[in-house]
Amino acid sequence: MPLAELNFGTIGLHHYLFLGAVLFVSGLLTILVKRNAIGILMGVELILNAANVNLVAFNAFSHGGGPNGLRLDGQVFAIFVIVIAAAEAAVALAIFLNFYNNFSTIDVERAQNLRG
Amino acid sequence: MSALLAQLPDVTSDNVSAVLFYLFAIMSGASAIGVAVSRNIVRTAVCLLFTLVGVAGLYFLLHAEFLAAVQLVVYAGGTLILIIFGVMLTSKSPFSRFEPKLGEVVIAISISSILLFALVLGIARTSFASDPLVTELYPVDRLGQVLLGDYLVPFEVVSVLLLVVMIGAAYLAKGRRREEDETGRRPTMSRRAREWS
Numbered sequence: 561m562p563l564a565e566l567n568f569g570t571i572g573l574h575h576y577l578f579l580g581a582v583l584f585v586s587g588l589l590t591i592l593v594k595r596n597a598i599g600i601l602m603g604v605e606l607i608l609n610a611a612n613v614n615l616v617a618f619n620a621f622s623h624g625g626g627p628n629g630l631r632l633d634g635q636v637f638a639i640f641v642i643v644i645a646a647a648e649a650a651v652a653l654a655i656f657l658n659f660y661n662n663f664s665t666i667d668v669e670r671a672q673n674l675r676g
Numbered sequence: 677m678s679a680l681l682a683q684l685p686d687v688t689s690d691n692v693s694a695v696l697f698y699l700f701a702i703m704s705g706a707s708a709i710g711v712a713v714s715r716n717i718v719r720t721a722v723c724l725l726f727t728l729v730g731v732a733g734l735y736f737l738l739h740a741e742f743l744a745a746v747q748l749v750v751y752a753g754g755t756l757i758l759i760i761f762g763v764m765l766t767s768k769s770p771f772s773r774f775e776p777k778l779g780e781v782v783i784a785i786s787i788s789s790i791l792l793f794a795l796v797l798g799i800a801r802t803s804f805a806s807d808p809l810v811t812e813l814y815p816v817d818r819l820g821q822v823l824l825g826d827y828l829v830p831f832e833v834v835s836v837l838l839l840v841v842m843i844g845a846a847y848l849a850k851g852r853r854r855e856e857d858e859t860g861r862r863p864t865m866s867r868r869a870r871e872w873s
Binding site: 578592594601603643 | 690693697704708709717720721735737740743747751766774775776780792796805818819827830837841844845846849
């Protein structure tokens with residue numbers, strides 16, 4: 561059967577939003593379940609990626625039009641999110657290295673100095 | 677340009693993009709679930725790599741080629757390497773495990789499934805106003821104009837933020853030892869240096 565006769569349906573905005581929901585919930589589950597601090601950082605990265613997928617999908621499917629024809633606000637927001645995620649990962653890893661030097665573990669359950 | 681786009685066979689292009697969408701979506705979604713359920717931190721990092729690559733493929737399908745390249749270079753090439761370095765520096769053995777308690781896992785899974793149900797229901801019931809996409813083959817020049825035109829101030833603020841983060845991360849990673857040097861006490865070796873000496 562030639563490929564042109566197969567019909568896989570049209571991919572719309574909803575498909576990308578469903579994928580963004582799956583990524584977000586996976587990131588939330590990662591943050592809630594992991595006790596390794598770096599695992600929690602990976603969950604945060606997953607959530608930021610879910611937000612990025614939604615931003616780019618909305619930009620592609622329901623951009624505002626406007627006088628210049630092509631609006632790219634969603635992609636610009638996604639670029640800012642990527643930059644800030646990189647910055648956040650750098651600072652978080654510096655904090656985790658300090659934590660590891662002080663407690664000799666990376667388990668977040670051991671960070672209890674401020675517990676009342 | 678529009679004549680060039682009109683020459684593309686519509687149905688085949690739709691089919692190919694649909695197949696590619698399902699390929700990348702299953703890849704990134706399954707790897708994201710793998711990030712959540714994997715017990716081994718190195719395996720988690722590899723799953724995160726596949727998720728990031730799949731999302732980059734989705735950006736290609738959404739006509740965001742520059743963003744896909746940025747995703748591959750900055751995320752998969754930079755941030756993930758940083759995370760793997762963190763794994764290497766903070767675990768005595770790369771296979772160290774911290775098992776969560778069973779009650780925590782049950783609560784987390786129930787919260788997540790309720791949230792997923794609500795999100796899917798909300799998305800499925802909403803009809804979004806959808807304008808037809810104005811396709812340009814290479815919108816990178818437009819992206820640059822927007823980035824240095826409408827978004828000039830956030831762009832500069834982000835560059836200052838990167839400088840602050842660079843200095844702050846270097847200070848956080850090395851600051852303690854320098855303070856103890858200044859007070860005249862004997863500088864304590866870091867834990868890793870003690871292990872190796």
